[in-house]
Amino acid sequence: MRKKIALIGGGQIGQILAMLAAQKEMGDIVVLDIPDYVDPVKGKALDLMEMAPHGNYDATIIGTSDYADIAGADVCIITAGKPRQAGMTREDLLNTNIQIIDSVAKGIKEHAPNAFCIVLTNPLDAMVYCFHKVTGFPKNQVMGMAGTLDTARYRAFIAMELGVSVADIAGTVLGGHGPTMVPLPRLTTIGGVPLAEIATQEQIDAVVQRTRKAGTEIVQLFGKGSAFFSPAWSAIVIAESYLKDKRRVLPGAALCEGEFGVNGLFIGVPCLISAKGVEKILEIKLTDEENAMLQTTLEAVQKTVDECKAQGF
Ligand code: A3D
Numbered sequence: 001m002r003k004k005i006a007l008i009g010g011g012q013i014g015q016i017l018a019m020l021a022a023q024k025e026m027g028d029i030v031v032l033d034i035p036d037y038v039d040p041v042k043g044k045a046l047d048l049m050e051m052a053p054h055g056n057y058d059a060t061i062i063g064t065s066d067y068a069d070i071a072g073a074d075v076c077i078i079t080a081g082k083p084r085q086a087g088m089t090r091e092d093l094l095n096t097n098i099q100i101i102d103s104v105a106k107g108i109k110e111h112a113p114n115a116f117c118i119v120l121t122n123p124l125d126a127m128v129y130c131f132h133k134v135t136g137f138p139k140n141q142v143m144g145m146a147g148t149l150d151t152a153r154y155r156a157f158i159a160m161e162l163g164v165s166v167a168d169i170a171g172t173v174l175g176g177h178g179p180t181m182v183p184l185p186r187l188t189t190i191g192g193v194p195l196a197e198i199a200t201q202e203q204i205d206a207v208v209q210r211t212r213k214a215g216t217e218i219v220q221l222f223g224k225g226s227a228f229f230s231p232a233w234s235a236i237v238i239a240e241s242y243l244k245d246k247r248r249v250l251p252g253a254a255l256c257e258g259e260f261g262v263n264g265l266f267i268g269v270p271c272l273i274s275a276k277g278v279e280k281i282l283e284i285k286l287t288d289e290e291n292a293m294l295q296t297t298l299e300a301v302q303k304t305v306d307e308c309k310a311q312g313f
Contacts, residue, residue, distance in 0.1 A: 081100045
């Protein structure tokens, strides 16, 4: 029997997720959206079914607004919610998206209680906190997709800056999904060569700053809406590691209970993703300077989570 992938939200990211999941034959796909938008998602699903003969994949893809259709899903990827418009911060989305996440979490809890859940809705670290709170799912079953995208952006910018293949760049980005995130140049390598051996400090600083503002750079170019190709691929990489038990080490927002000195917050950390979900958080011994940056990002995430708590989450 095929696996089942439920995509909650069939907008910009949701439609790319559906296409990638189909092309990779990850399983049958259900795209769920609100009743007002159900016809467009039915249309997108049908369009993807009609792409199959040339796309060379077998999958059943449906659009729906009925949670009963996600029953038995192996993976749920949640993009339901508003994206940023030019001039907005991710935190500006909180009051709208918190209500959406509340209803989505209840729907998934009732109909797909065993699914591995990957949250993308912003403000990410706070929304995954609320999703976990409402579902009460075990912590290994819930992850926020942000670090995997932030690290992809960081690698892409290094490749552009230095004229090397992105394939050879290994590195990670810790912390909250926002301007306080913590890329780690000290631990970044290019084909095994430390970044600092190849790049000047000015180049490294430029890449770090661009990574921190990467989402905003795209929002400003679009004017309306935020990035969708790279967020979708990043979520698919996480889902694949879970479905195929690939045991990849991917950064993302996981519930820390002591790791990195953090307690009770979802924050971007390196995660081992296996068939158990977030099997393990891999800790890193940080320098004093890196630790100070981690504290700054923690304070930013805590502030947003406190707003959620004030709303009863
Ligand atoms: P968009 O194209 O607006 O799609 C969102 C979809 O969610 C729309 O089709 C809505 O109709 C649907 N929706 C709204 N409410 C509900 C509901 N209650 N149940 C089901 N569906 C609903 O946005 P998008 O796809 O561009 O972005 C989706 C989210 O991802 C936004 O919150 C973005 O800010 C966020 N995002 C996160 C990242 C990360 O790296 C974490 C990157 C880019 C975007």
